[in-house]
Amino acid sequence: MTFYSFARNVVKLALKPIYRMEVIGLEHFPKEGGVLLCSNHINNLDPPVVGITAPRPVVFMAKKELFEAPVLGKIIHHLQAFPVKRGMSDREALRKGLSVLKEGKVFGLFPEGTRSKTGELGKGLTGAGFFALRSNAKVIPCAIIGPYKPFRKIKVVYGPPVPMDELRKNKASAEEATEAIMSQIQQLLHTYR
Template identity: 45%
Template sequence: MNLYSIGKPVVSWFYHLNFKIQVIGQEHIPLHGGTLICSNHISNFDPPFVGINVPRELSFVAKSELFKIPGFNWLLSRLNAFPIKRGSGDRGALRLAMKLLNEGHALLMFPEGHRNLNDASLQKGLSGAGFFSLKTNATVVPCAIIGHYKFRSQMKVIFGKPIDTDRMKKNELKSSEASAIIMKHIQALIDQYTEPTA
């Protein structure tokens, strides 16, 4: 038993203790095969929040700065996270992500590249998610996180239907264009499941 499988129920207990959690569309996540879950990013709480609600082990892309924190880098590595240097075309991280997807693992990415405090409207996404959707045979699942991480507030995580990547490949889209399509799917989930304010 690895640290991920030991820690997942503990982290799940913490989240359910502090928040009212609603999970929608979990059936859209394949239980086997390469899977790329693409989500909006509103808080540092997001990666474990998505992770506890995915019925299989996840790998995570994390900003390289986190791995410079003494001791924290050891923990991140054992929780299936690996570093990426943002904005520099980190080829090593790209190769590792492709390897994981091609070997049938599930990978969580935040296409916006960093946290977006405007949780109702996505920022322009980076091309990484689109690149992986075009260069691998992974199933791409859009994901939306809705809510604010306040004690006993409602938090929603919604998994949408897999995106038709075969059509994107057939149309020979650029990575940036494929990423834009993924972002549209995430935005549609946010729009559909965000409750209107009075």
């Protein structure tokens, strides 16, 4: 058993009794090939919740500061997460993200870059569009809906792939691609709230 599977089982055991999770749309999730998984961000528990509900292991990009925490840093490193310097263009993180997708893995991103204080979807950063346009990965939108209150339901909704072929063909900007992704996440929030 890999460390990822072990950690996933531990997190499942810890979170399932507290939060009633309903997972919708797993049929949209590609069984193989590179996947750029883009989700809204409402709580610190979003990465583990996505990690335990996605049908394939997810490699996350996480802020560099988390890797400097003594215990947490080691754990997230073993979960194959990699660091990004926030607030600047981090070329190493961009290269690493593209290589994760080229290797046919699932790369998890929170395009807003930070948690939403209001629960409403914020503006997405251009990184999501960059990865979507520079790779041939399928882009799967994800909406996490719920108050993260004990014994209340949390919905994790995976939507159909965001159509990217036209944007790639027309050499769209990273900003336009990010807007297309965010509008699909917004649509899921609107439909399933």
